[in-house]
Amino acid sequence: MEIFEHFKDYGHEQLVFASDSGTGLKAIIAIHDTTLGPAAGGTRMWPYESEADAIRDALRLSRAMSYKSAVADLPLGGGKGVIIGDSRTLKSEALMRSYGAFVDTLGGRFLTTTDVGTTTRDLEYIRLETKHVLGLPLTAGGSGDTSVMTGLGLYMGMKACAREVWGSDSLMGKNIVVQGFGKVAFNMAHHLLKENAQLVVSDIYEGPLELAREMGIEVVSQENIYDLECDIFSPCALGGVLNSDTIPRLKCQVVAGAANNQLETEEDGWELHRRGILYAPDYIINAGGIINVSVEYEAAYNPDRAREKTERIYDIMGQVFARSKSEEVATACAADRLAEERVASVRSMKKMFRPG
Numbered sequence: 001m002e003i004f005e006h007f008k009d010y011g012h013e014q015l016v017f018a019s020d021s022g023t024g025l026k027a028i029i030a031i032h033d034t035t036l037g038p039a040a041g042g043t044r045m046w047p048y049e050s051e052a053d054a055i056r057d058a059l060r061l062s063r064a065m066s067y068k069s070a071v072a073d074l075p076l077g078g079g080k081g082v083i084i085g086d087s088r089t090l091k092s093e094a095l096m097r098s099y100g101a102f103v104d105t106l107g108g109r110f111l112t113t114t115d116v117g118t119t120t121r122d123l124e125y126i127r128l129e130t131k132h133v134l135g136l137p138l139t140a141g142g143s144g145d146t147s148v149m150t151g152l153g154l155y156m157g158m159k160a161c162a163r164e165v166w167g168s169d170s171l172m173g174k175n176i177v178v179q180g181f182g183k184v185a186f187n188m189a190h191h192l193l194k195e196n197a198q199l200v201v202s203d204i205y206e207g208p209l210e211l212a213r214e215m216g217i218e219v220v221s222q223e224n225i226y227d228l229e230c231d232i233f234s235p236c237a238l239g240g241v242l243n244s245d246t247i248p249r250l251k252c253q254v255v256a257g258a259a260n261n262q263l264e265t266e267e268d269g270w271e272l273h274r275r276g277i278l279y280a281p282d283y284i285i286n287a288g289g290i291i292n293v294s295v296e297y298e299a300a301y302n303p304d305r306a307r308e309k310t311e312r313i314y315d316i317m318g319q320v321f322a323r324s325k326s327e328e329v330a331t332a333c334a335a336d337r338l339a340e341e342r343v344a345s346v347r348s349m350k351k352m353f354r355p356g
């Protein structure tokens with residue numbers, strides 16, 4: 001692959017590789033942009049089919065983190081770490097510490113947290129080698145489970161969608177179909193049930209469905225989830241679920257869910273726009289997790305501060321909708337413009353020599 005071409009097109013700053021034959025570590029860290037602050041992003045451990053796939057993932061995901069932090073008004077840039085290998089068989093204390101030492105060599109240009117294939121236990125090992133790690137357990141002085149704030153942010157984002165479409169931000173009586181009843185959906189459901197929304201959920205496993213039934217939530221098969229008539233469709237499981245196959249089947253007025261990269265292509269965002277379905281850009285509505293860890297970065301973690309910052313997702317969504325209307329663009333496009341403008345504006349700051 002033409003890496004420098006990619007740098008030119010997407011504006012990446014740095015791509016770093018590490019290998020440690022003693023522990024089996026093969027890792028890549030991509031730093032997309034540090035205009036707003038140190039590059040922050042999770043570390044994913046995955047058995048990539050090729051090194052090119054791993055590089056592509058690191059580049060793509062680090063760029064997405066820049067956009068997410070920029071729109072959420074955080075003092076953070078975008079980065080991502082990937083470790084090549086199967087987390088179920090290759091992971092060890094030594095491997096994670098070796099990765100932590102690698103993160104440390106960047107001197108704070110990259111701050112990492114969990115992602116697919118890594119856990120807070122791994123962060124504790126990484127922490128033994130570097131202080132540039134966020135999202136540690138509450139008992140270790142960190143910000144704890146991110147899904148609590150992600151669930152709150154999702155709820156606030158849905159309320160902003162309701163205000164836009166129905167003129168009131170109340171979700172009382174709204175029919176909300178949720179795909180995937182994992183950690184985030186569970187936390188979101190608490191807020192929605194308190195407001196007397198009508199939830200319907202699907203999952204591929206019995207455990208989460210059992211939990212939903214205990215909470216008094218209706219459970220449906222995942223097969224025809226896209227065909228259900230509802231007010232809000234909420235993808236909370238997988239990426240790429242909004243595509244040319246599924247969009248024509250949707251019978252909702254709003255799509256608002258936690259899953260990353262919901263749109264299979266950019267064109268799918270425009271297709272939702274043309275069909276009059278309000279799409280809540282995923283990286284804005286699911287920013288509660290990165291907002292939570294950013295509070296740990298600012299100072300000693302304060303849950304009230306995290307909650308207050310997460311609730312701002314409501315206003316940020318309002319800005320996106322206003323922009324989408326005034327410029328007649330899809331909401332996904334409006335979100336990208338807001339992110340790019342914030343980075344460009346901070347980049348334009350006059351540089352002054354400051355002694356010390």
Ligand code: NAD
Binds near residue numbers: 180183202236259287
């Ligand atoms: P999770 O693994 O706890 O939950 C996902 C759920 O989806 C699981 O219960 C799984 O069984 C179910 N699922 C998988 N495939 C499905 C399918 N085809 N149909 C129905 N259900 C299916 O994950 P989570 O932490 O709740 O995150 C949910 C989504 O939100 C993920 O895409 C994640 O990347 C994204 N996200 C999470 C956070 C966070 O703070 N946890 C932050 C930002 C984005």
